[in-house]
Amino acid sequence: MAKEEKKDKQEEKRNRKAELKALREKLMTQQQKIRDKGLPVIVLVEGWATAGKGNLINQIISELDPRFYNVTTHRIDPEAKSRYPFLYQYFRHIPENGKIMIYDSGWMEDCVQKLMGREITKDEYKNRIRSVNEFERQLRDGGYLILKLFLDIDEEEQEKRIRDIRENIETEWRVEDNDLWQHREYKLFRETYETFMEKTGKQLPWHVLDGKKKNAAACEALKLLTDMIDKALDKGRYVGKPFEEKFPLLKMPKLADVDLSMELTDEEYREQLKPLQKRLAKLHNVIYRKKIPVILCYEGWDAAGKGGNIRRVARPLDPRGFDVMPIASPEPHELARQYLWRFWTRLPRTGHICIFDRTWYGRVMVERIEGFCSEDDWKRAYNEINEFERQLTEWGAVVLKFWIHIDQDTQLARFNDRQSNPEKQWKLTEEDWRNREKWPVYEEAIDEMLQKTSTKNAPWVIIESNDKKYARIKALTIVIDALEKAIEARL
Amino acid sequence: MAKEEKKDKQEEKRNRKAELKALREKLMTQQQKIRDKGLPVIVLVEGWATAGKGNLINQIISELDPRFYNVTTHRIDPEAKSRYPFLYQYFRHIPENGKIMIYDSGWMEDCVQKLMGREITKDEYKNRIRSVNEFERQLRDGGYLILKLFLDIDEEEQEKRIRDIRENIETEWRVEDNDLWQHREYKLFRETYETFMEKTGKQLPWHVLDGKKKNAAACEALKLLTDMIDKALDKGRYVGKPFEEKFPLLKMPKLADVDLSMELTDEEYREQLKPLQKRLAKLHNVIYRKKIPVILCYEGWDAAGKGGNIRRVARPLDPRGFDVMPIASPEPHELARQYLWRFWTRLPRTGHICIFDRTWYGRVMVERIEGFCSEDDWKRAYNEINEFERQLTEWGAVVLKFWIHIDQDTQLARFNDRQSNPEKQWKLTEEDWRNREKWPVYEEAIDEMLQKTSTKNAPWVIIESNDKKYARIKALTIVIDALEKAIEARL
Numbered sequence: 001m002a003k004e005e006k007k008d009k010q011e012e013k014r015n016r017k018a019e020l021k022a023l024r025e026k027l028m029t030q031q032q033k034i035r036d037k038g039l040p041v042i043v044l045v046e047g048w049a050t051a052g053k054g055n056l057i058n059q060i061i062s063e064l065d066p067r068f069y070n071v072t073t074h075r076i077d078p079e080a081k082s083r084y085p086f087l088y089q090y091f092r093h094i095p096e097n098g099k100i101m102i103y104d105s106g107w108m109e110d111c112v113q114k115l116m117g118r119e120i121t122k123d124e125y126k127n128r129i130r131s132v133n134e135f136e137r138q139l140r141d142g143g144y145l146i147l148k149l150f151l152d153i154d155e156e157e158q159e160k161r162i163r164d165i166r167e168n169i170e171t172e173w174r175v176e177d178n179d180l181w182q183h184r185e186y187k188l189f190r191e192t193y194e195t196f197m198e199k200t201g202k203q204l205p206w207h208v209l210d211g212k213k214k215n216a217a218a219c220e221a222l223k224l225l226t227d228m229i230d231k232a233l234d235k236g237r238y239v240g241k242p243f244e245e246k247f248p249l250l251k252m253p254k255l256a257d258v259d260l261s262m263e264l265t266d267e268e269y270r271e272q273l274k275p276l277q278k279r280l281a282k283l284h285n286v287i288y289r290k291k292i293p294v295i296l297c298y299e300g301w302d303a304a305g306k307g308g309n310i311r312r313v314a315r316p317l318d319p320r321g322f323d324v325m326p327i328a329s330p331e332p333h334e335l336a337r338q339y340l341w342r343f344w345t346r347l348p349r350t351g352h353i354c355i356f357d358r359t360w361y362g363r364v365m366v367e368r369i370e371g372f373c374s375e376d377d378w379k380r381a382y383n384e385i386n387e388f389e390r391q392l393t394e395w396g397a398v399v400l401k402f403w404i405h406i407d408q409d410t411q412l413a414r415f416n417d418r419q420s421n422p423e424k425q426w427k428l429t430e431e432d433w434r435n436r437e438k439w440p441v442y443e444e445a446i447d448e449m450l451q452k453t454s455t456k457n458a459p460w461v462i463i464e465s466n467d468k469k470y471a472r473i474k475a476l477t478i479v480i481d482a483l484e485k486a487i488e489a490r491l
Numbered sequence: 492m493a494k495e496e497k498k499d500k501q502e503e504k505r506n507r508k509a510e511l512k513a514l515r516e517k518l519m520t521q522q523q524k525i526r527d528k529g530l531p532v533i534v535l536v537e538g539w540a541t542a543g544k545g546n547l548i549n550q551i552i553s554e555l556d557p558r559f560y561n562v563t564t565h566r567i568d569p570e571a572k573s574r575y576p577f578l579y580q581y582f583r584h585i586p587e588n589g590k591i592m593i594y595d596s597g598w599m600e601d602c603v604q605k606l607m608g609r610e611i612t613k614d615e616y617k618n619r620i621r622s623v624n625e626f627e628r629q630l631r632d633g634g635y636l637i638l639k640l641f642l643d644i645d646e647e648e649q650e651k652r653i654r655d656i657r658e659n660i661e662t663e664w665r666v667e668d669n670d671l672w673q674h675r676e677y678k679l680f681r682e683t684y685e686t687f688m689e690k691t692g693k694q695l696p697w698h699v700l701d702g703k704k705k706n707a708a709a710c711e712a713l714k715l716l717t718d719m720i721d722k723a724l725d726k727g728r729y730v731g732k733p734f735e736e737k738f739p740l741l742k743m744p745k746l747a748d749v750d751l752s753m754e755l756t757d758e759e760y761r762e763q764l765k766p767l768q769k770r771l772a773k774l775h776n777v778i779y780r781k782k783i784p785v786i787l788c789y790e791g792w793d794a795a796g797k798g799g800n801i802r803r804v805a806r807p808l809d810p811r812g813f814d815v816m817p818i819a820s821p822e823p824h825e826l827a828r829q830y831l832w833r834f835w836t837r838l839p840r841t842g843h844i845c846i847f848d849r850t851w852y853g854r855v856m857v858e859r860i861e862g863f864c865s866e867d868d869w870k871r872a873y874n875e876i877n878e879f880e881r882q883l884t885e886w887g888a889v890v891l892k893f894w895i896h897i898d899q900d901t902q903l904a905r906f907n908d909r910q911s912n913p914e915k916q917w918k919l920t921e922e923d924w925r926n927r928e929k930w931p932v933y934e935e936a937i938d939e940m941l942q943k944t945s946t947k948n949a950p951w952v953i954i955e956s957n958d959k960k961y962a963r964i965k966a967l968t969i970v971i972d973a974l975e976k977a978i979e980a981r982l
Contacts, residue, residue, distance in 0.1 A: 032917060057810050065798060066805045066815035067848060073811040104811050173780065289664065307556060314557045319548050320564040320595050324557035331822055357558060426523060 023222035038097035047151025049179035050161040051211035059218035069100035083349040085395035091344040096336035141240020142338040153211040242379035252450040263467035276476040277316035291350040293397040300404025303414040305468040312472040322353035382452040389458035399458035514713035529588035538642025540670035541652040542702035550709035560591035574840040576886035582835040587827035625878040632731020633829040644702040733870035743941040754958035767967040768807035782841040784888040791895025794905040796959040813844035873943040880949035890949035
């Protein structure tokens with residue numbers, strides 16, 4: 001190399017270092033503002049094995065206060081069959097407001113490896129791509145900043161790096177079977193990465209960085225990140241606009257038109273209850289063996305009889321295979337994350353049944369009515385919830401949603417009964433009375449919810465509960481029916 | 492059978508059923524009071540394979556409101572090497588106040604199987620027995636009700652049941668290899684169960700139930716449970732008295748006697764920092780491969796320089812292998828459980844490093860001084876914390892605790908600097924000033940803490956931080972030293 005040229009190179013290197021330093025300092029000052037504004041930031045670092053993802057992450061975080069960021073690693077084990085929907089592990093780790101979460105590879109690698117290893121079909125892969133787009137959009141619309149990086153190296157470079165690492169006894173263990181597999185199939189992997197980026201890059205772009213130029217790649221990553229943060233600090237937290245995707249919806253009646261006169265005599269009830277519970281117990285065994293996850297959602301008016309209904313369904317179940325999740329108002333660490341997070345983290349494992357006593361539908365009922373979220377937020381939620389539930393059913397879950405329904409007179413009678421009965425008084429609160437006064441606005445919200453979120457795979461079922469006995473038998477019958485169908489479909 | 496005798500049998504059966512029903516109803520009414528008083532209840536159901544644990548649990552819970560209890564199953568896979576201390580999975584599942592948690596087998600089966608399978612040595616088994624006693628006592632002293640049941644059947648009965656289950660094609664899959672192993676080694680298992688119960692039955696008794704008599708066993712279990720709850724409802728929540736076990740303690744100086752004059756020049760600091768960080772980075776790799784868990788605890792005065800110190804230690808670490816856990820005041824779901832729960836659930840996996848930015852020592856500092864717990868509570872905590880940390884080091888963890896120390900003048904200078912610097916103002920709160928006024932009471936509490944909880948395996952190290960540079964180099968040096976020793980010990 002000519003002397004002149006060498007000097008230029010050195011100059012360039014020095015400049016690069018100075019640039020890196022300046023960018024890191026910028027990020028460091030931004031971190032405080034991110035915290036103050038409660039902005040959550042996601043950095044997804046994908047790329048080839050040996051491309052230098054670890055190093056890149058180190059360059060990004062080296063000046064950050066460790067209290068404000070986290071790194072989560074997602075090693076994909078092609079053999080491990082997960083017990084949760086595939087997005088579970090990524091949703092679980094979304095940062096809370098004011099923090100940065102760096103994913104050391106994530107949903108891209110997960111999808112590509114599973115497809116390449118033929119662990120999922122092409123159709124399942126398509127569904128995953130759609131789910132990824134939904135996942136990213138939901139977070140973006142919920143105010144998350146998302147930066148997606150892909151660290152690229154060519155085949156030759158990868159070969160050289162793998163050789164170097166394996167030749168050194170201290171680092172040899174770092175090369176894993178998956179890395180070698182990826183290298184053997186380099187061309188196919190490249191093709192798959194590229195189509196993945198094409199299909200998930202429209203709403204949130206991918207940034208491909210050159211893994212051969214360490215410092216330049218780090219500079220670019222830091223520049224993208226700090227620019228993104230600057231914009232967000234300037235404009236304020238983003239709130240996504242509502243939009244409607246066409247889901248195949250079931251036609252639901254208006255609540256006002258529901259006939260609530262059905263009832264059972266004590267004798268009819270006693271005759272039917274035990275045999276149904278026995279059948280359900282048997283089905284639970286099959287569900288467990290076939291690893292079918294089941295999600296039962298209970299919503300309903302205060303004093304409609306949710307608790308008693310849940311109890312009748314839960315009693316025959318093997319307690320080792322089900323959970324009841326009572327959903328109260330969110331705690332601070334839950335409020336600090338996208339609203340579906342506290343439900344994602346409560347999903348049952350395959351083969352298990354989870355009964356949600358109140359659900360994510362709080363978003364379009366109490367949160368809408370009490371103004372706990374913005375209008376855009378709850379209007380967007382219908383679609384987001386449909387997506388969420390589709391992801392669950394595509395995972396293989398049975399999803400049923402019960403609206404436990406009574407009329408106003410029945411509610412009043414039950415409130416009065418509770419008030420005069422010392423054993424039941426704890427069940428009645430001031431809030432129940434306040435909510436009762438808002439019956440018409442609730443009814444409007446519920447009607448809209450039923451119209452917009454009753455899908456074929458995750459239907460709403462109205463359970464007429466003026467007569468609790470009738471309601472319990474109906475709920476049991478419908479659960480049994482759904483489980484039988486799911487088992488049949490798996491044969 | 493004579494007619495008379497048959498009649499008696501039937502009569503007895505009817506009585507038993509009536510008794511069961513009455514006991515269940517009693518438990519049902521108690522459940523509301525448990526909730527009101529915020530009592531947490533643990534029922535541990537251990538026993539032989541095929542003894543009927545599932546059935547017993549079903550009998551206990553069948554009338555309960557599923558919102559107020561939970562069942563957690565702990566299948567022990569003798570092959571699975573856990574990445575957490577063995578009590579982790581049990582501590583993780585302790586109920587919150589007002590709820591009942593039923594353990595479908597638990598720490599007893601875990602200990603016995605591991606010993607029988609020679610996965611742990613006799614010494615490790617002894618340590619586990621001690622840990623179990625500590626675990627149960629800590630929960631009891633924290634106000635938990637604990638009922639321990641062992642469902643017993645003899646060898647002949649077990650043989651018969653295993654045969655019956657295996658002969659039925661529908662239930663065949665339920666018999667697992669472990670069950671067959673247990674049956675083959677019935678006598679040895681019996682012996683081990685018995686000594687386990689002997690060694691863990693002194694402070695909280697075991698109740699052995701006859702698995703051959705299903706309903707009688709259920710009655711007895713329900714009777715024990717309802718009596719225990721009655722007593723607790725009557726006497727109010729139990730608070731354990733403090734006591735002192737002799738731990739081998741290191742002699743610590745009083746804070747007032749600590750020489751804070753040490754300092755480093757900028758040059759000395761620069762010269763030493765990078766090489767130390769490089770060494771730490773290398774050690775982190777070894778730690779990771781050798782699966783040694785590392786727990787670094789930071790406590791210190793406000794403005795002592797904790798954050799900057801943590802940052803210097805964290806920077807060289809591979810972000811995939813460490814976490815910083817900032818500990819703020821507990822959230823409601825954390826307050827609703829024993830105070831160590833939120834730390835148990837944050838432990839690092841083997842091979843990972845966790846840096847706690849504030850720790851469980853809040854119990855004997857802020858909680859003591861602000862009256863957030865009773866005097867008995869914080870006085871008991873010294874011993875409980877020593878036990879907790881011993882459990883961690885016996886698991887193989889490196890545990891280091893830093894007290895980042897400054898004097899009052901230095902604190903004042905830094906507070907003033909923060910106040911006058913807009914970039915740093917967020918670091919200073921009203922509470923910091925209030926805490927500063929309480930310096931003498933804090934100093935007394937800290938001195939006591941240092942005297943009582945600096946053990947050989949989990950020592951306190953005072954980091955003199957009037958000069959932050961000196962403090963950072965000292966912390967790094969000590970971490971490196973401890974890691975090197977741990978690695979050497981594993982060779």
